[in-house]
Amino acid sequence: MKLRTLGKTGFKVSEIGLGCWQLGNNFGEVIDTEAEKILDSALEAGINFYDTADVYGGGLSETRIGQWKSQLAKAPIIATKVGRDGALYPDKYSKASIKASLQASMTRLNVEVIDLAQLHCVPREVLFDGEILNWMAELQQEGVIRHFGASVEMLDEAMFCTKHPKLATLQILFNVLRQDAIEELLPTAAENDIGIIVRLPLASGLLSGKMKKNQAFAESDHRNYNADGAAFHVGETFNGLPYNKGVELVDELRPMLEDGQQMLELALRWILDQPQVSSVIAGASRAEQVIGNARASALAPLPLQLHHQLAEFYKERVRGNIRGGI
Numbered sequence: 001m002k003l004r005t006l007g008k009t010g011f012k013v014s015e016i017g018l019g020c021w022q023l024g025n026n027f028g029e030v031i032d033t034e035a036e037k038i039l040d041s042a043l044e045a046g047i048n049f050y051d052t053a054d055v056y057g058g059g060l061s062e063t064r065i066g067q068w069k070s071q072l073a074k075a076p077i078i079a080t081k082v083g084r085d086g087a088l089y090p091d092k093y094s095k096a097s098i099k100a101s102l103q104a105s106m107t108r109l110n111v112e113v114i115d116l117a118q119l120h121c122v123p124r125e126v127l128f129d130g131e132i133l134n135w136m137a138e139l140q141q142e143g144v145i146r147h148f149g150a151s152v153e154m155l156d157e158a159m160f161c162t163k164h165p166k167l168a169t170l171q172i173l174f175n176v177l178r179q180d181a182i183e184e185l186l187p188t189a190a191e192n193d194i195g196i197i198v199r200l201p202l203a204s205g206l207l208s209g210k211m212k213k214n215q216a217f218a219e220s221d222h223r224n225y226n227a228d229g230a231a232f233h234v235g236e237t238f239n240g241l242p243y244n245k246g247v248e249l250v251d252e253l254r255p256m257l258e259d260g261q262q263m264l265e266l267a268l269r270w271i272l273d274q275p276q277v278s279s280v281i282a283g284a285s286r287a288e289q290v291i292g293n294a295r296a297s298a299l300a301p302l303p304l305q306l307h308h309q310l311a312e313f314y315k316e317r318v319r320g321n322i323r324g325g326i
């Protein structure tokens, strides 16, 4: 597993990380033994970077990571998020309320300081007010967190965050089916020494290549209840694509695969070929998936001509279908 520097944190993180939303049972139920297997497999595959949030399963994801971590000789790097819990969201943000949420995360994660705390898609007006980033910087100064970053929905929000001198990381939606960050955001983040963490690398599983039209998802799975954005931002489920359209678009990508190449290899490799990306936090609901995803680190970069072809495909076929803005 290759490592990359995560912006101002200076952490050397695995270029494939583990997204732990699934450990909160938000993609259907993951039982305790499987959750532990997912985490163990990640560590064995060389993954040292884990992304979670206080709200995943009402704290279950953090609790599982905290319990697992306490058995390890060397703790991996854990990034959590703050800002979507009812105690703060949508309009109760203050330095004190953020600090209290972070302290609850510390207890669940079983740590004395948080490696990386990311604002979790806070409302635009709260972010653009600017004060919330300063509170995070103060909490860093006070030693509650080592570093802070922001997870955002929109590119203009990401660009706004790049102006804060202490912001260490940005977590963005970025994949073959959402390519816009290449133009301005990635170079600006690199200039400002901000580490890019990529979420939804497989567009909620579409880019694994295994999904079929009209597939049903469990009631507890956000790909059921948020397929059209009924519960939270539509972009967070299937990348904002209507599900059947997403399956069709992935089918259109199939002729671009080389012999024996899997769709998810193309998808993960495409992201890793962007030098400004620090870590791709692929989510997994089964341990085998983690192992498959980790292998992308060892694959050769995609040919330049394929990158051009994929850029064209995105502009012509995909972009106009994304709901919720970019």
Ligand SMILES: NC(=O)c1ccc[n+]([C@@H]2O[C@H](COP(=O)([O-])OP(=O)(O)OC[C@H]3O[C@@H](n4cnc5c(N)ncnc54)[C@H](OP(=O)(O)O)[C@@H]3O)[C@@H](O)[C@H]2O)c1
Pocket: 018, 019, 020, 021, 022, 027, 051, 052, 081, 120, 121, 151, 152, 171, 198, 199, 200, 201, 202, 203, 204, 205, 206, 208, 210, 236, 264, 281, 282, 283, 284, 285, 286, 288, 289, 290, 292, 293
């Ligand atoms: N607002 C935010 O900050 C925010 C929002 C969303 C996500 N995130 C973070 O980003 C992480 C990644 O995003 P995501 O999990 O939503 O989407 P993702 O990584 O694009 O997709 C994950 C899903 O893809 C499928 N999959 C993964 N590896 C596979 C493999 N090797 N073979 C076949 N299928 C595979 C699994 O689907 P099945 O479960 O159907 O098998 C898995 O649940 C999350 O876990 C979370 O940590 C943050």
